Amino acid sequence: MLKLPFMNIEKKLSEKTIEALQSLYGAAIEKIVFEKTNPDFEGDLTLVVFNFLKISKKKPEETATEIGNFLKINVPEVADFNVIKGFLNIVIADSFWLNYFKSINGKPFINAILPADAPTVMVEYSSPNTNKPLHLGHVRNNLLGYSVSEILKAAGNKVIKTNIVNDRGIHICKSMLAWQKWGNGETPESTGIKGDHLVGKYYVEFDKHYKEEIANLVKQGKTKEDAEKQAPLMQEAQQMLFKWEAADKDTMELWGMMNSWVYKGFESTYKMLGVDFDIIYYESQTYLFGKNIIEVGLAKNILKRRADNSVYIDLTADGLDEKTLLRADGTSVYMTQDLGTAVQRAEEEHFDKLIYTVANEQDYHFKVLFLILSKLGYKWAEGLYHLSYGMVELPEGKMKSREGTVVDADELMQEMIDTAAVTSKELGKATDLSNEDAEKLYRTIGLGALKYFMLKVDPKKKMLFNPAESIDFNGNTAPFIQFNYVRIQALLRKAKDLSGFEFTDSFSSPANLLTKEKELIIKLYSFNTTLNQAAAEYSPALIANYIYDLAKEFSQYYHDVSILKEEQKDLILFRLHLSKTVGSAIKESMQLLGIDVPERM
RNA sequence: GAUUCCAUAGCUCAGCUGGAUAGAGCACAAGUUUUCUAAACUUGCGGUCAUUGGUUCGAAUCCAAUUGGGAUCACCA
Numbered sequence: 083m084l085k086l087p088f089m090n091i092e093k094k095l096s097e098k099t100i101e102a103l104q105s106l107y108g109a110a111i112e113k114i115v116f117e118k119t120n121p122d123f124e125g126d127l128t129l130v131v132f133n134f135l136k137i138s139k140k141k142p143e144e145t146a147t148e149i150g151n152f153l154k155i156n157v158p159e160v161a162d163f164n165v166i167k168g169f170l171n172i173v174i175a176d177s178f179w180l181n182y183f184k185s186i187n188g189k190p191f192i193n194a195i196l197p198a199d200a201p202t203v204m205v206e207y208s209s210p211n212t213n214k215p216l217h218l219g220h221v222r223n224n225l226l227g228y229s230v231s232e233i234l235k236a237a238g239n240k241v242i243k244t245n246i247v248n249d250r251g252i253h254i255c256k257s258m259l260a261w262q263k264w265g266n267g268e269t270p271e272s273t274g275i276k277g278d279h280l281v282g283k284y285y286v287e288f289d290k291h292y293k294e295e296i297a298n299l300v301k302q303g304k305t306k307e308d309a310e311k312q313a314p315l316m317q318e319a320q321q322m323l324f325k326w327e328a329a330d331k332d333t334m335e336l337w338g339m340m341n342s343w344v345y346k347g348f349e350s351t352y353k354m355l356g357v358d359f360d361i362i363y364y365e366s367q368t369y370l371f372g373k374n375i376i377e378v379g380l381a382k383n384i385l386k387r388r389a390d391n392s393v394y395i396d397l398t399a400d401g402l403d404e405k406t407l408l409r410a411d412g413t414s415v416y417m418t419q420d421l422g423t424a425v426q427r428a429e430e431e432h433f434d435k436l437i438y439t440v441a442n443e444q445d446y447h448f449k450v451l452f453l454i455l456s457k458l459g460y461k462w463a464e465g466l467y468h469l470s471y472g473m474v475e476l477p478e479g480k481m482k483s484r485e486g487t488v489v490d491a492d493e494l495m496q497e498m499i500d501t502a503a504v505t506s507k508e509l510g511k512a513t514d515l516s517n518e519d520a521e522k523l524y525r526t527i528g529l530g531a532l533k534y535f536m537l538k539v540d541p542k543k544k545m546l547f548n549p550a551e552s553i554d555f556n557g558n559t560a561p562f563i564q565f566n567y568v569r570i571q572a573l574l575r576k577a578k579d580l581s582g583f584e585f586t587d588s589f590s591s592p593a594n595l596l597t598k599e600k601e602l603i604i605k606l607y608s609f610n611t612t613l614n615q616a617a618a619e620y621s622p623a624l625i626a627n628y629i630y631d632l633a634k635e636f637s638q639y640y641h642d643v644s645i646l647k648e649e650q651k652d653l654i655l656f657r658l659h660l661s662k663t664v665g666s667a668i669k670e671s672m673q674l675l676g677i678d679v680p681e682r683m
Numbered sequence: 684g685a686u687u688c689c690a691u692a693g694c695u696c697a698g699c700u701g702g703a704u705a706g707a708g709c710a711c712a713a714g715u716u717u718u719c720u721a722a723a724c725u726u727g728c729g730g731u732c733a734u735u736g737g738u739u740c741g742a743a744u745c746c747a748a749u750u751g752g753g754a755u756c757a758c759c760a
Contacts, residue, residue: 120703130702132740142740168740169703211760251760365760392758401686402756409758416760445687446755472688473753509722527722539696542688544753546695555722557708558696565722573719615699627697630707637723646719683722 091159091174092116095127102152109137116172124164125171126604132168142168179603180591187659188587191609191670192236203239204431205231205469207439208357209246212344213253214282216351216491218474218547219441222536225676226471227439228357229537229622232674237617242431246363246423249341255322257281258336259315260288270343276492278347281340291315354495356529356676363423369414371422375458376408384457395454405450420451421458428462435465437620442470442542469620472544474536489547495529501553502528502561511683523680527561530677534560537675538626558630560677563668566633566640567679570665573645577658580646589655598639602660605632606667613674622675629671636664 096114103111111134119125131138131146138145143165150163150170161175207227210216216224227243235241261268261284270277292315299309310316325333352358376393379385385395385407393408407418414422427436438448448468455463476489503524506512512520535552539545555561577585595603609628616624645657669679 115700117702123703128703132702135740167703248760253760390758394758403685406758411758413758415758419760441754442688443754444760447760449687449755470688475753505722511720511722543696544689548695551695551709554709559708559722561722562708565720569720569723576719619699623697624699627707630697634707638725640719641715641724644719683720 091178092127094159095129095153095157095172098153098157099129099149101156102149103134103137106148106152107134107137107139109134111137119171123166123169123171124173126174127172129170129172130168131170135168146170176595176600177591179595179600179607182607183603183660183663184591186606187589187663191667192613192674193238196235196240197238200238200240201434202242202432203234203435203437204242204244204427204433205234205437205439206244206246207231207469208352208359209248209440210348211248211251211253212278212281212341213257213285215276215278215347218476218489218491218494221355221491221494221532222471222474222545223439223441224352224355224357225533225536226469226541226622228355228676229625229674230437230439230469230620232676233613233616233620233622233625236674237613239435239617242361242433243359244361244363244427245359246365246368248365250326250337250366250369252319252323253285254337254341255319255326256288256292257285258333258340259319259322260284260291261340262336270346276347276350277343277345278351279490279492281344281347288315288319351491351495354492354529356533356678365419368423368426369419371426372414372418372420373408373422375421375425376414376418379407379458382458395457397450397453400453402446402450402453405454407454417447417451417454420447421454424451424455424466425460428460433462433465435467436462437467437469439469439471442472442544444468445470467620469541471541474545474547477546477548489549494549495532497549498528498532498553499524500528502531502555505555506683515682523683526678526680527555527564527683530560530564530672530679531555533675533677534563534626537622538630540623541621560672562637563629563633563672564679564683566636567665567668567672568681568683569640570636570661570668571681573658573661574665576646577654580654583651583654585658586655589659590652592653592656596643598635598642599657599660602632602635602639602664605635606663609667609671616674625671625674629668629675632664632667632671636661 095116099114099116100111103109114129116127116129119128129146129149131142131149134145134149135142138148140148146165146168147170150165150172153160153172154163159174159178160172162173164171164173205227207230208220208224210220231241231243261281264287265284268275268280270280273280275283292313295313295315296306296309299312300306304312322333326337376385379395380387380393385393387393388410390410391412392406392410394404394406396404398404405417406415407421408414424436427433440448445468448466448470452463452466452468455466503520506520506524506527512523515523532552536545536547538558574585577583592599605628612624612628616622643657645661646654648654648657672679
């Protein structure tokens with residue numbers, strides 16, 4: 083994060099306003115908040131004075147004017163002010179904005195070097211099952227987790243990206259069993275099918291046969307519930323799971339082989355998505371964790387044992403239910419595992435915060451998890467956070483892998499890239515690029531569009547994924563933003579050929595700023611605030627909206643003002659510097675979303 | 684039944700800890716290019732912020748109730 087070389091202007095104004103209230107009315111106010119002036123009015127920052135009428139004992143207009151006068155005299159940056167009803171609009175001098183702009187010019191917005199005392203934040207995301215390929219819901223998860231990690235990093239945290247792969251359990255056995263029965267020894271190599279898709283194919287195959295069996299049993303007069311349990315296939319899968327848990331050699335070999343196919347497939351999906359991890363955990367290695375915690379909990383009398391030997395915690399006093407943590411047969415449940423892995427991570431990584439990127443279906447689970455850990459007395463439990471995000475829905479209805487309306491992640495990405503290619507060609511773009519460069523460009527645009535579409539909405543809200551709309555490259559989209567970045571790069575290239583003009587690092591300030599120029603600089607100025615807020619709220623959407631606003635403002639500026647055609651060379655230089663800095667802000671912000679920008683398109 | 688999240692323009696979404704006449708994009712209608720990349724820009728159309736009540740000088744925002752929608756509440760993960 084960039085440290086500003088001078089005091090934050092809002093802070094300074096707030097402090098001076100407190101002084102003003104003290105000296106004018108003899109009242110001590112602790113906190114003053116300035117807000118951005120409504121664009122319909124003149125000014126940059128606004129103070130609402132209604133709250134001070136009690137202490138001033140004067141009319142709103144009078145109070146605002148008195149404070150305004152005080153600020154104008156005591157704060158050099160305040161050029162002027164105006165009062166409308168109870169609103170005090172402060173005009174900040176152009177020189178302030180120009181000085182600010184000069185101070186950041188040529189410097190990165192995001193400081194790559196972390197402070198020595200940077201807090202450690204673990205971000206867990208992705209966490210796939212190894213029985214099928216990634217789908218649309220995973221895409222949101224991955225993009226969110228990655229982006230939040232980047233944002234936290236940029237805001238000065240040491241981030242450890244982690245992924246816990248759910249590589250064991252009944253679902254894997256289903257794929258394994260179906261492959262054994264109907265696979266005829268197929269492999270990714272023999273079929274040319276991506277490993278995760280091949281395994282997924284057998285998961286579907288299992289389901290198909292399983293449903294047939296259930297239907298038959300129901301016909302024979304069994305209830306649906308019984309049929310589901312008694313179907314031979316399910317029994318076989320259960321047996322396979324027992325064998326796996328007993329480390330049966332053949333089962334382990336099959337499991338290892340099929341998982342390796344899946345990992346290879348995931349690897350390429352992750353690569354395409356542009357996400358990565360620092361630590362990958364496997365549930366096969368962690369699923370027994372947590373049992374020792376049960377002992378500790380029992381000893382502390384926080385956990386209780388039932389007559390049948392199962393162990394539970396009573397959370398009814400906290401408005402939740404009783405939660406079982408150990409079955410009567412002594413085996414652990416999902417919650418037990420999560421307790422165990424959390425403790426393990428706390429001990430190994432000493433995190434200050436641990437963020438779980440998991441869909442909001444599991445809100446209750448995490449509420450319980452965090453509560454149990456804090457009851458068990460782990461201090462670090464305060465640093466646990468569930469980054470809960472809403473489901474991705476399709477226009478036809480809710481997306482569930484079981485219901486067949488899955489949008490496959492690989493297919494989706496390819497479709498976006500293909501569409502980018504088609505659209506680019508239609509518009510007659512990128513005609514002078516080599517095939518290789520063109521392919522790269524289509525990827526940048528297609529994937530950018532997908533990522534932006536998913537990240538621009540508030541994570542916690544459910545979102546509607548309309549494939550048609552996501553591929554529309556007009557409006558509030560990544561291609562629009564990328565396009566503006568490209569235009570800036572084109573300007574900078576052309577400037578080199580401009581006769582009698584040299585693009586020097588230092589430039590002289592224009593006599594006065596155009597409205598749009600000032601707005602752009604203010605927008606750049608607010609980058610840090612936006613970044614910090616996005617980090618505090620774990621919301622890439624705030625960054626996305628910020629970039630869009632910036633790009634839109636630049637687009638308007640570009641239309642209103644000619645840059646290279648300007649007669650005064652000083653102004654060309656200034657405008658180029660402004661454009662270049664806007665370009666850097668766009669590029670760096672887009673990187674926080676995991677989105678690339680092309681140099682030309 | 685309990686808990687929890689959500690409800691803003693025809694559609695998709697912004698609107699931060701309460702502030703001025705509720706904003707974008709899409710769609711629809713009209714316009715702008717001999718000029719730096721038109722994937723652009725401008726203008727118009729479009730709202731009882733689910734409903735009701737409360738707090739307040741002031742509510743889309745806070746509180747309560749109601750209605751509608753989602754999710755969760757297993758010795759599944």
